Each structure stands twice: as structure tokens, then as C-alpha cells.
Amino acid sequence: MSEDKTAQEDPNAQQSAYWNEVAGPKWVQLSQAINGQIEPIGRAAMESAGVEPGQRVLDVGCGCGHTSIDLAQRVGAKGEVHGVDLSEPMLAEGRSHAADLPQLRFTQADVQTADLGDGAYDRIFSRFGVMFFADPEAAFRNLRPALAPGGSMTFVCWQEIGKNPWMAVPGAAVAKHVDMPKPSTPHAPGPFAFADAERTKAILEAGGFSGVEYESLEKGLTIGAGMTRDELVDFSLQMGPAGAAMREADEGLRSRLREAVAQAIAPFITDDGLVMGSAAWVFSAR
Numbered sequence: 001m002s003e004d005k006t007a008q009e010d011p012n013a014q015q016s017a018y019w020n021e022v023a024g025p026k027w028v029q030l031s032q033a034i035n036g037q038i039e040p041i042g043r044a045a046m047e048s049a050g051v052e053p054g055q056r057v058l059d060v061g062c063g064c065g066h067t068s069i070d071l072a073q074r075v076g077a078k079g080e081v082h083g084v085d086l087s088e089p090m091l092a093e094g095r096s097h098a099a100d101l102p103q104l105r106f107t108q109a110d111v112q113t114a115d116l117g118d119g120a121y122d123r124i125f126s127r128f129g130v131m132f133f134a135d136p137e138a139a140f141r142n143l144r145p146a147l148a149p150g151g152s153m154t155f156v157c158w159q160e161i162g163k164n165p166w167m168a169v170p171g172a173a174v175a176k177h178v179d180m181p182k183p184s185t186p187h188a189p190g191p192f193a194f195a196d197a198e199r200t201k202a203i204l205e206a207g208g209f210s211g212v213e214y215e216s217l218e219k220g221l222t223i224g225a226g227m228t229r230d231e232l233v234d235f236s237l238q239m240g241p242a243g244a245a246m247r248e249a250d251e252g253l254r255s256r257l258r259e260a261v262a263q264a265i266a267p268f269i270t271d272d273g274l275v276m277g278s279a280a281w282v283f284s285a286r
């Protein structure tokens with residue numbers, strides 16, 4: 001099969017491999033800690049989405065299903081929540097916590113290409129699950145018909161890395177010791193792909209959404225609540241660019257990276273865990 005044909009049939013093959021084989025198992029292992037860190041942001045977005053009992057909600061890039069479970073509790077037994085994600089291990093984690101919620105189901109699919117059903121949802125929601133599409137405009141063009149008349153979409157995505165010390169601080173410490181891979185373009189699929197809010201707005205409009213609005217949500221995140229100092233360092237070393245560098249490093253480099261990250265995060269350690277700033281955009285569209 002030619003490379004072009006593969007890309008057409010499975011445009012997100014790279015992300016699929018990453019979320020099934022590399023990041024997914026890690027997210028499952030650290031599921032509670034990661035959720036604890038970003039839960040306040042997801043909750044704020046859910047409030048602004050106006051999710052109500054009886055609604056049908058699509059949770060895009062639902063990962064380990066924490067937000068899907070929260071949404072399922074909000075829509076109640078007469079509603080429906082459908083969590084869709086590329087990552088089978090993350091979905092399996094979600095399913096294992098959802099047995100008592102018959103209104104919740106999970107499907108492994110690529111949101112950019114899957115048939116999501118015309119007018120099937122009153123709300124489309126996502127907590128940090130929309131920044132990884134190879135072709136974001138195509139993905140939103142695929143999502144738009146799934147909204148029922150009068151429906152709306154709300155998602156959160158990160159602002160630029162410089163406004164997100166939770167990622168920038170360990171990343172900068174690691175970058176002093178290893179060459180960090182640069183994204184192929186500033187907007188390459190990844191956590192900060194939608195940092196430019198006006199560009200993101202244009203993508204949503206090109207994908208057929210209207211009434212696109214966004215607001216800044218800046219919050220202190222508590223990372224690794226209840227962890228010891230050593231556990232906080234271990235946790236920081238497993239996430240984002242630090243995690244990628246550690247996977248490639250030999251024993252000697254690993255211990256230098258550990259030391260560098262321990263020093264960099266030390267000023268942010270409090271009795272509650274690591275408290276670091278974050279900035280996200282909350283987008284809404286019809």
C-alpha cells in the first residue's frame with residue numbers, strides 16, 4: 001500500500017500508535033493523578049457547556065473516561081453519553097469504571113473520520129482531546145453534522161506552553177541536557193496545537209461551526225496531590241517532553257535529568273503537592 005493511501009485511510013495513524021502504545025498505558029497507570037490535575041479545568045468547561053439531564057453528549061478524545069463518567073452523571077438515566085477515543089487501553093480503563101452507568105458507552109474510533117451520526121448529539125464536549133488531529137478542519141467538518149439543531153460544542157485546549165509552567169518548567173530543565181525534538185510546524189498535532197485562539201476559531205468556522213467564542217481560563221493546578229517529593233519528581237519525569245527524554249535516556253543521563261527536574265520543580269512544592277499555573281482556552285460553538 002502506498003504511503004499516500006495509508007494516510008488517506010488512517011490519517012491519524014501516528015497519533016493512534018502513540019496513544020495506544022506509548023502515552024495510553026502511561027495515562028492508565030497515572031489516571032487518577034492526571035485527572036486530579038486537570039479536573040477543575042474540565043469541570044469549568046462542563047459548567048459552561050450547560051449539560052442537562054436527558055441530553056445526548058459526545059465526549060471527544062475521552063481518554064480514560066473521567067469526563068464521560070461526570071457527563072453521564074449529569075445527563076442522568078434518561079440521557080446518553082458516548083465517549084470516543086483512539087486509545088483502546090484508555091477506553092478499557094473508562095469501561096472498568098462505568099458498569100453502573102447504562103447511559104454511558106465508549107467506542108474506539110478516529111473522530112476525524114468516524115461516522116458519528118447525523119444530529120445524534122445535543123452537546124459535543126472535550127477536555128484536551130481535540131488538539132491531535134492531522135487535519136483539524138476535516139475533523140470539525142466531520143463533527144459538525146453530529147450536532148442536533150440547537151446543539152452546541154464546548155471544549156478546552158491549552159494556551160501557549162510559556163503560559164503553562166506545569167509543562168514548561170520540567171521541559172526546560174530537561175532541554176538543558178538533551179536536544180528536544182521540535183514540532184514540524186508550530187501547529188503540529190500536540191497539546192499546544194490550538195494555542196493560537198484566532199487560528200483555532202478560523203478552523204472551527206472552516207469546519208462549519210458558527211457563533212465561535214473563546215475565553216481564557218487561568219488556574220493554579222495541583223499536581224500529584226498527596227505525593228511525596230520523590231513521587232512528585234517521578235511523576236513530572238513521566239509526563240510530556242520530560243517523559244519522552246527519559247524513555248530515550250541511558251542510566252547516567254536519567255539521573256542527571258532527575259536531578260535537573262527535582263531542582264526545577266522544588267520552588268513549586270507545597271503541602272498540597274506541586275502547585276503550578278496553567279492557561280487554557282474554553283471554546284464554544286454552534
Ligand SMILES: C[S@@+](CC[C@H](N)C(=O)[O-])C[C@H]1O[C@@H](n2cnc3c(N)ncnc32)[C@H](O)[C@@H]1O
Pocket residue numbers: 012015019038060061062063064065066067084085086087090109110111112126127128129130132133
Ligand atoms: C490529552 S488526552 C485527553 C484525554 C481525556 N479527554 C482527559 O481529559 O483525560 C487526548 C486524548 O485524545 C485522544 N485522541 C487524539 N486524537 C484523536 C482522534 N483523532 N480521535 C479520537 N480520539 C483522539 C487520545 O487518544 C487521548 O486519549
